[in-house]
Amino acid sequence: MSDAAAPTPPEVALATHGLTKSYGTTPALVGLDLTVPGGTVYGFLGPNGAGKTTTIRCLVGLIRPDSGQIELLGQPFTWRDRRRLARVGALIESPAFYPYLSGRDNLRVIGATGAPPARGRVDEVLELVGLRDRAHDRVGNYSTGMRQRLGIAAALLSDPQLLVLDEPANGLDPAGIVAMRGTLRYLAARGRTVFVSSHILPEIEQLADVVGIIDHGRLLRQGPLERLLQETGHVRVRVTPGDAPAARRLLERFAGPEAVWEEAGSGRVDGWITVRVAPSRAGEVNRVLAEAGIYATGLESGNDLETLFLSLTAGRA
Ligand SMILES: Nc1ncnc2c1ncn2[C@@H]1O[C@H](COP(=O)(O)OP(=O)(O)OP(=O)(O)O)[C@@H](O)[C@H]1O
Numbered sequence: 001m002s003d004a005a006a007p008t009p010p011e012v013a014l015a016t017h018g019l020t021k022s023y024g025t026t027p028a029l030v031g032l033d034l035t036v037p038g039g040t041v042y043g044f045l046g047p048n049g050a051g052k053t054t055t056i057r058c059l060v061g062l063i064r065p066d067s068g069q070i071e072l073l074g075q076p077f078t079w080r081d082r083r084r085l086a087r088v089g090a091l092i093e094s095p096a097f098y099p100y101l102s103g104r105d106n107l108r109v110i111g112a113t114g115a116p117p118a119r120g121r122v123d124e125v126l127e128l129v130g131l132r133d134r135a136h137d138r139v140g141n142y143s144t145g146m147r148q149r150l151g152i153a154a155a156l157l158s159d160p161q162l163l164v165l166d167e168p169a170n171g172l173d174p175a176g177i178v179a180m181r182g183t184l185r186y187l188a189a190r191g192r193t194v195f196v197s198s199h200i201l202p203e204i205e206q207l208a209d210v211v212g213i214i215d216h217g218r219l220l221r222q223g224p225l226e227r228l229l230q231e232t233g234h235v236r237v238r239v240t241p242g243d244a245p246a247a248r249r250l251l252e253r254f255a256g257p258e259a260v261w262e263e264a265g266s267g268r269v270d271g272w273i274t275v276r277v278a279p280s281r282a283g284e285v286n287r288v289l290a291e292a293g294i295y296a297t298g299l300e301s302g303n304d305l306e307t308l309f310l311s312l313t314a315g316r317a
């Protein structure tokens with residue numbers, strides 16, 4: 001990218017306070033409070049109809065919230081405040097392009113409407129999203145994924161401090177998704193802030209530093225991904241039925257009584273004891289038992305972020 005120095009990102013790049021929006025009698029946002037730390041990739045996660053697009057439309061001034069405040073890059077933002085949007089790039093649902101113009105000319109038209117992009121920037125962003133070879137084709141002949149790539153290129157054109165992307169992976173093939181992830185991580189590493197919505201948990205798990213989970217227009221959880229993974233981490237051990245009571249006592253002493261339970265019922269989970277600790281502590285769990293002469297016949301670890309997401313959003317995702 002042309003920009004040389006990575007600017008110091010603001011402590012909070014984007015925040016909402018009590019953001020509320022209804023469409024007629026349908027409430028879409030019900031007092032949403034978001035805090036997006038600067039220089040991070042923030043994953044805005046929620047099932048269909050949760051209010052992600054509505055939030056993003058408010059954030060970039062496309063619709064006016066009924067109440068609540070928005071702060072963009074450290075300053076209050078109202079829907080009429082277009083000046084500061086120059087530092088914000090956005091991609092919202094299927095972006096509109098002129099079908100009879102080439103991808104490159106579409107970007108030049110977009111570049112001509114705001115602050116002029118740096119010299120060579122159009123070709124740079126086309127390269128970045130992998131469209132260089134098709135830059136001179138009419139957009140009318142682009143595939144869905146190519147149009148999505150062009151939308152991301154358009155959002156990047158002004159080299160914004162804050163990038164707001166609504167489901168950017170829509171229509172991208174696996175290689176496109178990997179490349180996009182790389183681009184967004186690269187931007188965050190250079191002090192930009194990336195706010196990206198998705199209804200697909202694994203996508204956000206692989207991309208985000210901080211996660212906000214919403215449903216029914218409310219924030220259900222927000223925090224560093226690392227912490228959510230820790231909270232939902234577990235180690236499972238299997239011991240013989242005779243060893244189970246003693247193993248359970250030892251593990252309760254190790255992790256606390258609330259953090260240990262036995263999988264009841266029949267089948268695969270029979271005889272397994274679950275300990276709610278970070279997956280990286282599997283070795284310690286094993287050692288606690290082995291030191292008492294109890295040898296696990298099975299050991300596994302992982303996290304239940306998906307379970308948490310589904311339970312928070314009542315399985316609607
Ligand atoms: N233009 C509109 N008119 C009326 N209701 C709307 C409109 N746009 C959204 N809604 C409603 O507002 C709620 C939130 O919709 P929104 O599009 O923000 O969800 P979303 O999280 O982006 O979902 P998806 O994952 O499907 O994109 C839904 O109940 C939806 O039906």
Ligand SMILES: [Mg+2]
Nearest residue numbers: 052053054166
């Ligand atoms: Mg949406």
